[in-house]
Amino acid sequence: MPDIALYQPDIPQNTGTILRLAACLGITVHLIEPAGFPISDSALKRAGMDYLERAAMIRHTSFAAFEAWCREQDRRLILLTTKSAGPYTDFSFRADDILLMGRESSGVPEGVHQRADARLTIPMAEGMRSINVAVCAGMVLGEALRQTARFPKNLK
Numbered sequence: 001m002p003d004i005a006l007y008q009p010d011i012p013q014n015t016g017t018i019l020r021l022a023a024c025l026g027i028t029v030h031l032i033e034p035a036g037f038p039i040s041d042s043a044l045k046r047a048g049m050d051y052l053e054r055a056a057m058i059r060h061t062s063f064a065a066f067e068a069w070c071r072e073q074d075r076r077l078i079l080l081t082t083k084s085a086g087p088y089t090d091f092s093f094r095a096d097d098i099l100l101m102g103r104e105s106s107g108v109p110e111g112v113h114q115r116a117d118a119r120l121t122i123p124m125a126e127g128m129r130s131i132n133v134a135v136c137a138g139m140v141l142g143e144a145l146r147q148t149a150r151f152p153k154n155l156k
């Protein structure tokens with residue numbers, strides 16, 4: 001399954017929304033620390049994350065630790081960024097890709113940008129700066145699951 005990774009998130013409500021999305025679609029979320037809020041069950045529950053016990057979350061103490069894990073697992077790192085020339089709809093996703101989302105306040109640093117195996121953008125209307133990170137995660141994860149036929153198959 002594709003995974004989602006959150007680079008040092010700073011708004012707990014967005015992380016809660018993404019964890020809920022992940023629980024509903026059966027995917028794993030990687031949380032790259034430090035975050036801008038305490039990563040505790042109670043903090044995430046306060047953010048509306050009542051699906052917490054159903055969410056698969058792996059915490060990484062730093063980007064270096066996360067990168068080492070990706071290499072060990074031989075997983076591609078696909079960065080979602082406003083600063084690329086490639087629309088995500090033109091990209092061929094693999095079932096084990098990791099979709100890396102930037103921090104709400106500042107995206108990702110240049111070193112992380114360079115490290116990504118691919119950089120993708122959701123095209124926006126002229127003059128718009130960025131889309132909410134949880135909405136972005138939903139759009140791109142939806143396309144990755146569609147392309148790789150990995151949506152849950154339990155429709156009645």
Ligand SMILES: C[S@@+](CC[C@H](N)C(=O)[O-])C[C@H]1O[C@@H](n2cnc3c(N)ncnc32)[C@H](O)[C@@H]1O
Pocket residue numbers: 079080081082100101102103104105106107108120121122123124129130131132133136
């Ligand atoms: C609120 S945005 C960050 C804005 C930040 N000022 C910046 O320059 O990157 C948070 C994250 O959502 C994702 N994002 C937002 N809009 C996007 C877009 N149009 N295409 C791809 N990713 C986007 C990126 O991962 C981004 O780092």
